[in-house]
Amino acid sequence: MATAHDKLRNSLNLNIIKHIFNTLDEGILVVDSNCKVLFYNQTLSKYEGLEPQNVVGKLLFDVFPSLTPEESTLYQVVMTGEPITGRFQRYINYNGRQLQTVNTTIPIIEEGEIVGALEVSRDMSVIIDLTDKVAELQQQKAARPKFPGSNGFRFSFADIIGSNRKIREIIEGLKKVARTSSSVLLYGETGTGKELFAQSIHYESPRKNHAFIAQNCAALPESLLESLLFGTTRGSFTGALDKPGLFEQAHGGTILLDEINSMGFFLQAKILRVLQEGLVRRLGGAEDIPVNVRIIATTNEKPSVLLKAGKLRKDLFYRLSVIYVEIPALRERIEDVEELARYFVAKYNSKFNKSITHIDDRLLKRLQDYRWPGNVRELEHVIEAMMNFADDGRLTMQYLDYLGCSAFKDYLESEYCVRNGIRDDIGLVEKNMIINMLDEYDGNISHAAKAMGLKRQALQYRLKKYNIFLKDQKA
Template structure:
């Protein structure tokens, strides 16, 4: 590439913000521009672009290729010296001006972001990328375009394999088969009031067809609750299909959800999407907060009209699918930031529930611990009976940012080293991961005083008394052998909420 050909790219330095003074802003910007030009020589920019994981191609307004980095060489199998100076469509003959994002951007002078594209190079190799294409403009004239390409061929192949496997499952099994279903409401461990109320509510709504939106922090068990709703519903013998919206780029997720028609893009075949496969059953859209706004509008149409249209099709297909969506971010924050459409939120949240984090249901920890111990006793062929009181006390102090999933991982990790008896504080030293390990080590640096250990013991006694009396203060005080007023004082002292036990 000649220096004159590359000059238009350097001119884009005018778009980089400079620290300017109010009175001499224009002069300061000119100085910064000259400094930028001196730093960004062709060799420097070449080194920077070659170091990126994304492919970079630059063309002029006549569609001559001026720059082509090493990453594109790896993606497309073409050497830069064999494409620089050639016309874009000579190198990629399968593209038409209408299909090429570069042609569209140069013609319209408007950028295109995250556009899925599939094409053949002149060697016949099929390329699948997600492109962002930006016009290069100076003095109101389009000088060319820069395109950034991310290779998604492997992701596409993986998604197609998943889709084919799902189709084979449906083809082999009767439509009454439950796909991927493992949990029922009996799988939910917990006696806390919040969990009891949540389960009671969801059992009532399970019999309807209304959409459900579930919010919960990572690790709280959102899919467990979603599957339980399906298992309790009249759709229990119909498909249950789950799709993580964060696992695939939006264009691939769209083809997976809605299906494709032969010829809709290069290599496309007639394939039903997940909506068609889940017909009569339930479709779980996990991490709906990661779905792009464009795809959200298409999802809204399915919810409102009960039909889907495959990519490239000219006809609609009626579907009867109950949607359960989950998010690990509060919907209020998603709406405020514009990452969730208001109309989709109102359509999804006909039934809206929040799963409490583990730190708000501490009375469930003991039951959960025993559940996981029994699970890994069976899996590891061991005979661990439980955890000692000090470990249980530590579990109830720790805030569990990873919630129930983190607790399970801790139990699993410890049980790799303990064969029988009770898990003690000394066994926790074997843990080699995570914030819980750091918490244990930090706590070990501050030895407990006699008073603090007595307080912990007293607190445990009070909690157990409240559990056995269903939160009745008078009966708990009698059980402990102290006056009612003395018990109330200790409840305030230890921050114990009696309502949690009623």
């Protein structure tokens, strides 16, 4: 009797595999050992503008005339039998359109013989264009005349809210660190404000009148991140231009490498060279360029865990962590919740043109009882959401009804709606009361809400919560 595994293996015929390949978001291209195209999926067809029937059966270099054997990952894999992963390519297709992709190419081997290669391509043109624009803006910003004073995007230690003893000790220590040029490694959970601390170090340092450039290392494939950080030299790959990288643009200032553990070991080694020698070399370049840059790096996982998992080079960690700081999670400084909440109320008063002057004590208690897995950023989002609806000078419990789907919303429903195991009973009583009130006011939501002491939006929320549907809703 055939097993499920045997049935699945037998069902995966060539047509089914082709159908699967045609439904993927990535481009799939298969060539034989002579680089003749055997398969070309619909995704490639969409962003290259070529029909599969006009590609299959042709030699790769006839389809892509600007591509040379030295630049072709498919050709290299067919020749060597070695896979190539995460390779950036820029080339001109048959219709003259420039394409920018990140490719992974693997050999197809049968009975020890290389019979072809398969390439998976992700079109990165939009991301690269945006990255180039960001790099250009950062370069323009770095070239602007410097002058003292905040521009609305700069933060200093005075902007860090909280009276928690550990936070104050960190701030006092980093004020001393800011005077030097030592590298800094900041660890903190997502939402704890790592970039705020990094900016504070820079803008209270002798480098404050030079560039502060932040780059998230997890936002781009490694090949693109490498070219962005180190720059390119004309001819280093097809279409490459002479362009300074972020290290050059940050000369004299500070560069923040956010989530540095997202880098592969190859790029981590290049960062280590910058730290040790103060030199960068553009992609394809032969000259070392001296740079005077302070490096601040962040990670949202504990370095001990990253080192054990092999995600962070030990030599890079030791060189980065000349100054090492662990930023406490909000649950570890819960006494700062009230101060932070009042700060965010003032912030959104200004932003939304409101005048909320008071936070209800019961609301503060709920905010202080929560564990805040999203930390300060999550607290800000909760305050912002309530501020959208607050209009009577006070932030009170009623505005919690307007919160959308979130961890805090789930917490409220599980912790404060469940008392002594009677959640279902409470919900049933409230549901029946709403139904009876709507019947009394002939389905008029506004009148029913007023009679219940609720705002119209709060009643509508409960209608949705309890799946109460009205045939003829009235204003």
